[in-house]
Amino acid sequence: MKKVDRRKVLAGMSAGALALGLGARPLRAAKIEVTVAHGSPLKHVIAAQGVQPWMDRVTELTGGAVKFNYYPAGQIAKLKELLSALQSGVADFVPVPVGYVSDKLPLNGVSMLPGLGGSSQAIVTAHSDQLADGGALAKEFASQDCDPLWVMAFPPYQIVSTGDPIKTVDDFKGKVIRSAGGSMNLVINALGASPAEIPVSDMYVALERGTVGATISALSSLKPYKVDEIMKAASTNGSFGTFVNIFCGNAKKMASLPKEIRDAMVQAGKDTQTSASTFMDNEVGGLIKEFEGAGKTMYAFAPDQLKAINAELAKVQDEWVKRLADRGLPADKVLAKFRELTAS
Structure with missing residues (x-):
């Protein structure tokens, strides 16, 4: 360029x-x-x-x-x-x-x-x-x-797949899912899938070649990397973390x-x-409508499945604190303050 x-x-x-x-x-x-x-x-x-x-x-x-x-x-x-x-x-x-x-x-x-x-x-x-x-x-x-x-x-990340919609906890099992690294690896592991650390610039190729079958991503990141062209489905009400x-x-x-x-x-x-x-x-609402209009399956997790998924994801925060505490870092205090700030 x-x-x-x-x-x-x-x-x-x-x-x-x-x-x-x-x-x-x-x-x-x-x-x-x-x-x-x-x-x-x-x-x-x-x-x-x-x-x-x-x-x-x-x-x-x-x-x-x-x-x-x-x-x-x-x-x-x-x-x-x-x-x-x-x-x-x-x-x-x-x-x-x-x-x-x-x-x-x-x-x-x-x-x-x-x-x-x-x-x-x-x-x-x-x-x-x-x-x-x-x-x-x-x-x-x-x-x-x-x-x-x-x-x-970004607003909370969603699960985006090039195959069938991933709608239940069991659907995650055995999947290889693209990750940006860090706590996103913990999220994917908690759901029974395997993370593959791949930069966002290589996300399209990894999905196209089948190296991974899904990615956790912001909806706003899909079009710039042309992932919307090859994706088949994406959730709309998950809370799989974000990228900062x-x-x-x-x-x-x-x-x-x-x-x-x-x-x-x-x-x-x-x-x-x-x-x-x-x-x-x-932007989120408009993107959902746009992707639906392009024939993509945009879906909300059923209440029971969302509850089950969030129960698994709650363990990620604890695991994150433990890993960093083992390195002598005050992760518990940082997380407690962040919870307080987001709650307010």
């Missing part, structure tokens, strides 16, 4: 009344250059509702004082490489996919657990609040030289920026977090 050159776009943009009280003039004569990268298609919600709006909002708040060198869709770093790219300085800002780096950010996987929060907004608010309190979640990012700016989490991306800046780069620029980036992050979660929550 050819490098996206945003200079002409940014040069033509002008900010209105700046939230930082700086009027409509740029913050300084010389533009500050930063490099932004991600590993998702341009039409994916991470790019279209996350990274791009964040850059646009920073441009608005700073009067165009920041020049973005933008490398989308894995141009300089694949999904699993984004954290390393940020730490090495190859990129200054990236959305860190928590599930792909659970070895380095284990406690931040709490928001990916099943049964915590019924919407994108509930999940991102709880995670963002815990990051803001400077506790264990924030310390994990600090140890990786990252400054979190905003959180993006946390948009971060390289800590040294952030520290080098003028305070007014940092403040603009933080405010842009807050605005983007709110707008993205609202968009994703509102």
Whole structure:
């Protein structure tokens, strides 16, 4: 993919009344250059509702004082490489996919657990609040030289299959299901299936070739990766966890920026977090109707089966706490706080 050159776009943009009280003039004569990268298609919600709006909002708040060198869709770093790219300085800002780096950010996987929060907004608010309190979640990012700016989490994941609908606990038995890693592996194991850790960029090929027969995914991730073309069925009322991306800046780069620029980036992050979660929550109903119209079987689990599935998934939270506690990590406190925040 050819490098996206945003200079002409940014040069033509002008900010209105700046939230930082700086009027409509740029913050300084010389533009500050930063490099932004991600590993998702341009039409994916991470790019279209996350990274791009964040850059646009920073441009608005700073009067165009920041020049973005933008490398989308894995141009300089694949999904699993984004954290390393940020730490090495190859990129200054990236959305860190928590599930792909659970070895380095284990406690931040709490928001990916099943049964915590019924919407994108509930999940991102709880995670963002815990990051803001400077506790264990924030310390994990600090140890990786990252400054979190905003959180993006999908609405609760559903089970998507290329074969018959998976409607009961017994239907899961023996299945090989694509996983993004981390706590999603625990979810799949709890249901009697076998997880296959496969990056989302390879999800289509794995399903098409029959390497896996199903995936746990957000409905909004299906079209960007063309999974909607080969899927036959998907649930609508499950709560199989979610996937979380946390948009971060390289800590040294952030520290080098003028305070007014940092403040603009933080405010842009807050605005983007709110707008993205609202968009994703509102999108679910429309996607269900669209997939039904394309001949896909979209189904709700029967109450007795949903109860049985959730009973198995409840064990995942306990297993997650145990595994991390064995490593000396305060997973019980992190989970208790997250439950409190999502409940409120």
